[in-house]
Amino acid sequence: MSLHAISLKNCGLAMLLVLICYLPGYVPACFAGPAEAYRQALALAAQGQDRAAAASLTVLVEAMPEQQVWGERMQAAHVLIAMRAERQSLLPARSEPNPHLLLASAYAADHTLLPEAGTWPAAALATLMPGAGHAWQGRWRDAGTAALMVWPMLILTLWAARRRMGPVTVFFCTDYALGLVGHRIFIYLAGRAGQC
Numbered sequence: 041m042s043l044h045a046i047s048l049k050n051c052g053l054a055m056l057l058v059l060i061c062y063l064p065g066y067v068p069a070c071f072a073g074p075a076e077a078y079r080q081a082l083a084l085a086a087q088g089q090d091r092a093a094a095a096s097l098t099v100l101v102e103a104m105p106e107q108q109v110w111g112e113r114m115q116a117a118h119v120l121i122a123m124r125a126e127r128q129s130l131l132p133a134r135s136e137p138n139p140h141l142l143l144a145s146a147y148a149a150d151h152t153l154l155p156e157a158g159t160w161p162a163a164a165l166a167t168l169m170p171g172a173g174h175a176w177q178g179r180w181r182d183a184g185t186a187a188l189m190v191w192p193m194l195i196l197t198l199w200a201a202r203r204r205m206g207p208v209t210v211f212f213c214t215d216y217a218l219g220l221v222g223h224r225i226f227i228y229l230a231g232r233a234g235q236c
Contacts, residue, residue, distance in 0.1 A: 074100070074110035082117065090125035094118055116140035170194070 077100050085093035097118040101111055116138050166173025171187035174180070 074104055074114075078110065078114060078117070081114075085117075085121050085124075090121050094122045094125060097121065112138050113140050116144070120144060 077096075081093045081096040081100065084096060097114050101114045101118065104110055104114075117140075119141065162173035162176045164173075165176050166186075170190035171183040171185075174183035174186055
């Protein structure tokens with residue numbers, strides 16, 4: 041055998057090995073088993089291709105009617121992906137119960153959407169009193185956090201203004217918010233306060 045024949049034989053073996061290894065990755069969903077087809081459809085949905093995933097699941101449900109478990113699972117995934125694609129918040133009414141949709145229906149029942157509220161009353165209240173805008177929207181935990189963060193600073197600032205201590209609020213600014221210029225202003229004001 042010549043050297044040329046050996047290299048062609050090795051090249052042919054390598055090509056055959058590559059085909060054997062990579063060919064299963066190109067099998068379409070209709071030729072794959074139900075588990076692999078389901079995973080491929082969910083991978084499409086995870087990539088943001090909701091409509092393609094829903095269409096794939098519809099075809100798969102029609103192609104596999106005899107496999108009841110996978111059919112129910114694929115129908116549930118189709119319903120949820122279609123809801124996400126159409127930005128719906130309510131599950132559509134179904135004639136037959138699907139055990140795979142029980143968790144989704146329980147979640148939808150427990151987490152109803154809040155009615156749309158105007159933002160101008162909350163903004164006006166937040167301008168007048170810290171935390172009041174959050175309280176107006178029913179977000180009491182956020183209202184408490186806002187009040188805890190803002191009220192002490194306001195009290196200290198008003199106390200310093202009453203005693204004519206100067207711009208004490210500079211102490212609450214960070215270097216990240218003001219940058220190098222703000223840091224230099226802080227040093228300048230601190231130096232002036234020491235000279236008085």
